[in-house]
Amino acid sequence: MMRKTVLARLYWISKAAGGRNTIVLGENLLYCPIIRFTDETSKITWSSKITKSIYVDELTTDIDLSYLVDSAPFELLQANKSFSLYEGSMLVAKGIILSE
Secondary structure, three states: OOOOOEEEEEEEOOHHHOOOOOOOOEOOOOEOOEEEEOOOOOOOOEEEEEEEEEEEEOOEEEEEEEEOOOOOOHHHOOOOOEEEEEEOOEEEEEEEEEEO
16 A cells, blocks of 8 residues: 555643643654554554644644554545554544545
């Protein structure tokens, strides 16, 4: 499967609700949290690859989202699919893919 990168919107979990101390922002970054798709029955997780995170509001960013490895299920990167991001077992954000 060919690698692809999609545009997604992240809704960060606030620090008060158990999320990160700060949201991840940057034009040229490499942030690789664990991704789990909401509607998948499998508990399989993958390492995501975020290379851009643009500020929308205090707890919302638009990101360029892909996977860290070539063997990941790129077919799941479809518009309107929802997902969650984790750092270890800590839920840090929920998101939705905006466009492929």
